[in-house]
């Protein structure tokens with residue numbers, strides 16, 4: 001076996017954005033499109049993901065209305081607040097909102113994700129976002145739109161500040177020492193004193209260290225700049241690959257780049273985006289896709305692995321890709337959340353479990369536990 | 385007295401703050417971070433039919449003598465994610481969060497509050513605070529960029545932009561018509577353009593209008609500018625004037641400003657912060673109040689408090705002994721940073737305190753206990769219910785924001801013993817009548833700007 005072979009268990013996340021990955025998903029029967037902004041719909045979806053013992057759910061975000069026809073889903077809620085709303089009545093499953101770094105304050109981003117981690121008892125992650133659109137720049141009016149390398153460079157600096165702020169409280173900083181009247185040991189609170197190109201942030205955070213220490217950082221690597229960011233900073237790397245060979249090459253590249261950056265490649269989880277249309281038969285899956293394409297009027301143009309078929313076929317693909325070293329797992333993008341998520345949880349998951357490829361219980365309570373990542377040491381405690 | 389109908393009392397539950405009102409040394413004191421503490425207070429407040437739950441905010445850890453102040457509770461989670469999580473464990477309770485207008489951008493705030501309002505089905509409130517100090521600014525991109533004098537000018541513009549963004553979606557914008565394929569009603573979302581001094585934004589907003597149209601807006605600054613801003617803009621004032629006479633003066637001042645803004649006196653509620661200490665007898669209540677004050681003002685806390693006024697290190701002084709004989713260092717005004725109040729004339733304050741302490745035979749600690757006493761309601765449940773009702777019926781306030789001294793159960797006794805008495809009198813709701821916070825507070829729901837007034841719609845959604 002090559003040393004890049006993944007562990008034999010697979011990680012599965014699911015994207016809960018909009019009504020599903022296909023733009024016409026909201027127009028199908030049962031799509032619950034009227035309830036798109038209703039928290040209870042999302043609570044039900046998370047409960048389904050949790051029933052399937054999935055690693056995590058992701059939520060996309062943006063500040064301005066996407067350009068598009070009246071016919072597509074438009075409008076989004078703040079992903080971080082949605083993740084927090086979903087935390088109290090769920091367990092096991094990780095909650096990973098996109099929070100952008102281009103027009104936001106790293107100080108606010110840091111305490112938002114830390115708080116989701118506190119509220120969920122250690123199940124938060126952060127999908128790092130950045131923005132290159134003139135529309136979003138105009139919504140803030142503080143600077144011009146940035147090109148992708150520049151926006152990613154800013155995201156890189158923001159990740160540095162956010163992760164330092166997470167460490168700015170040591171885990172045992174709160175002492176409640178009645179004898180001396182001291183609530184905290186201030187030697188265990190640290191100024192981050194970041195003086196960077198784009199920000200100067202003093203710290204410490206106002207929020208104590210999150211339960212996971214460092215909530216997992218998720219980066220979508222689909223350009224040279226973001227690939228580099230992912231290799232250096234991500235715990236979970238999302239890649240797009242249409243074929244297994246492409247994915248094998250990409251995963252090896254990510255791992256090599258991480259090693260070059262001085263990291264242990266085994267500390268990264270590379271997930272391939274997988275668009276899925278699942279049916280009882282191949283014909284019924286295809287018929288569902290045909291309907292979506294008819295409604296949309298164009299064929300579905302995806303940019304990564306796309307599965308149209310049965311749960312069994314999908315389980316086979318998952319098995320083949322993971323054993324070939326193409327992925328540590330998949331970030332599933334159901335064509336239609338109201339249909340495909342149940343099909344994955346009730347159809348694909350049991351098959352993978354039967355093959356010994358997927359967990360039968362959550363291994364611990366935190367997202368890092370689920371991803372097999374250790375509790376990280378605190379960078380400031382380490383120097384002390 | 386006129387025979388006007390009995391006023392309905394409005395009550396909020398303040399989560400304990402990061403100051404010495406909160407007693408952490410008590411064995412019953414729980415975590416200020418664990419979600420279970422927030423859930424406890426919110427659920428109990430909802431069971432008692434309170435109007436809302438309230439969170440304060442401070443964006444930099446307080447410092448004293450150049451170091452992080454370690455004598456009070458330190459650290460709290462981020463305001464809005466906590467409120468979003470509480471929306472999952474409550475159904476009716478309003479969810480009010482303090483958010484600074486200086487170190488946030490209006491587009492992002494508008495989106496967050498619209499989201500909170502949707503996630504809570506109409507229970508969101510925003511307590512606008514404005515402090516622009518450079519000490520706090522050190523945590524943000526622009527540092528202390530905003531002159532103090534401009535804090536409310538920026539706040540007003542932030543609110544103006546936020547309102548324009550909330551109104552840029554019609555209430556019924558989401559059509560989701562599967563047959564015609566219209567997700568949004570054509571023309572129901574309009575671009576916002578604002579070229580101002582503090583905000584320069586253009587674009588199509590991302591988030592639908594919340595059930596309340598606009599979240600309830602609170603204001604908590606006390607200066608003349610702050611009061612004027614409240615009269616122009618706010619639905620609720622969170623004030624520090626909880627005693628009867630000061631309350632009435634503040635109430636009259638702020639309500640008197642409303643007419644000039646074309647607003648009715650009912651359209652703004654004034655809710656001072658207050659504490660409640662109960663006992664089975666008046667004596668027992670007074671005794672408990674005394675014990676709590678001693679817990680709140682430990683020896684080190686008393687010394688640190690004096691140091692704020694003296695502007696110098698007083699560590700060598702005995703908190704149980706007389707006041708320092710040295711004079712305040714009037715140059716050193718920023719020995720404590722990150723808190724709201726500073727003495728305006730330290731030498732005069734020190735002189736007055738020395739005189740008081742000598743006249744009464746007070747130690748440093750006793751002096752601090754006396755001068756930092758914020759009144760509040762101390763007595764039997766019947767006395768406290770009487771007092772609260774009297775303040776409201778006689779226009780010293782429209783209700784109160786109750787500040788507990790213990791996390792998370794500090795208000796349990798008030799909920800159990802005082803609220804039922806207020807309900808019996810018909811001064812406080814026995815059941816929620818509405819579902820939104822605006823309904824609880826008797827505030828009108830702002831209508832949406834009509835699409836008809838704007839340009840043709842077709843090209844705008846795109």
Ligand SMILES: Cc1cc2nc3c(=O)[nH]c(=O)nc-3n(C[C@H](O)[C@H](O)[C@H](O)COP(=O)(O)O)c2cc1C
Pocket residue numbers: 439440441442443482484512513514515604605606607608609610611622623624657724
């Ligand atoms: C009762 C009360 C509560 C306050 N709570 C906060 C708070 O939680 N966070 C904060 O930053 N400022 C708080 N403030 C201060 C306000 O931030 C206010 O914006 C600041 O004092 C400047 O305005 P002013 O000069 O009108 O007082 C509070 C003020 C009052 C009166």
